[in-house]
Amino acid sequence: MHNKTITELSAGLKAGDFSSEELTNSFLQRIEEHGETLNCFVTVSGKEALEAARVADGLIAKGEGGVLTGIPMAHKDIFCTKGFKTSCGSKMLDNFISPYDATVVSRLAAAGMVSLGKLNMDEFAMGSSNETSYYGAVKNPWDTNCVPGGSSGGSAAAVAARLVPIATGTDTGGSIRQPASFCGITGLKPTYGTVSRFGMIAFASSLDQAGPMTRSAEDAALVLQAMAGFDPNDSTSLENSVPDYSAELNKELTGLKIGLPKEFFEEGLDNEVAKAVEAAVEEYRKLGAEVKEISLPNMDLSVPAYYVVAPAECSANLSRFDGVRYGYRCENPENLEDLYSRSRGEGFGAEVKRRIMIGAYALSAGYYDAYYLKAQQVRKLISEDFKKAFEEVDLIMGPTAPSTAFGIGEKTDDPLSMYLSDIFTIGVNLAGIPAMSIPAGFVKSKPVGLQLIGNYFSEGRLLNAAHRYQQVTEWHKGVPAEFE
């Protein structure tokens, strides 16, 4: 049951082959069996999941509900869930029971999905390996000595190990795509503003975007359909109508123009990963696509620009954690200032502190122009590079990450080398465009991700290109041996 797609599971539910309660129980059992090994769940809510499953079964029996009704899933622990702990991977929120639901949570629940719990993540989504979590590192199901990527590492590991059919994730600089790449699953970061940020704990508001993490493009289209859409509660939510993301899945790729940015294939990219990506591009040629080299000349400035913009916005966003209204409070504060600074000093981990301090510095008197303004100007240059590229090509392709999953502990002492593992994903967030990572092979038994980048609102096209590739390849069907 755990290897079926959403479409297959939904058909099984409707035909009465199994109930949502049975399906939910079977995934809960897998979580029981493997969850601890991978450390991918922060909270498992079995009792509530079974209640939701019985409601779904009632709907299905009456012939009601949609394709997602009764399908189990889990949320990254960054999405507020009413009545449940929402930790964001931090000691700061270890005791936080959310008084409301994020829009993503209420939308997927309204679509009939059954949430099995909350998934581990890098603290406040700041990390590329899931090692900054207060709850400890998540392990990669393909090699438990390796990281699953981050920050949506729990989501990626859980989907890859078939502990849930799909999971939600968020992507500020690559946090859906890089773990999708490391764990051999499909991940989609939509156009900025497509999915509501309401109730999604903010890291860098101008970059954060939620999306589905699934085993196939077909499943991603179905889940994005339910996640996307205007939300008056999010001031940056787009008022555009939501297209049918599954409508063009099967469209022929003949004549599709693919651009390969030469900057993606220069030094720093693992040779074997490059070969896997080139083989995937060759597959697209066979599907009728035209491939040409393009240039994104300001690519090398994307990581430096990001490490001004994201910390600046995080230092502002995380100022709300003050030890007064909710979350962690230090013992015996001497005065109000001591209450603030000790609650924050004790509640936040090292990476969060680094970023808050970089941000506070970049925004402090006398430095704003040199850092934040400069970074926003460079951001414009990066965005113009993509704009020019999309005058020539329909999609951009390249590696999602410069390597496959690295070892646990390998980069924890060197923040900069950790930051550079997002070198190919960050530009997309700075420009606000959509992108995907799909499985495209293995290097030494570890998955390689192919990144597909599209222009604004091209999610349908991205899903189409990903789906056609998944029709002629088997990479996305691979299951890590211990979790078959």
Next chain:
Amino acid sequence: MSLEVEDVTKIARLARLEIKSGDVEHYASELSGILDFVDRLNAADTSAVTPMAHPLEQVQRLREDEVTETNQRELFQSIAPEVEDGLYLVPKVIE
């Protein structure tokens, strides 16, 4: 850009973030490394570039000034560290 121990202490104070005295030097070196890296931005000529304000050039949406939420003080305060009579408690501010 190299940060001294005093700079880190000042930034931490601005951010209301307690840093243990034994860790300040380590943070100074790490943050300096990150800022050196960020200084690569200076290689870009941005003299004629308008800074990006929104990826899709959208302006902030406004709504009517109407009451849309009901009062949920008790629910919100049920997760607070310390409350009394509907008020959040903090150490004494005025002597």
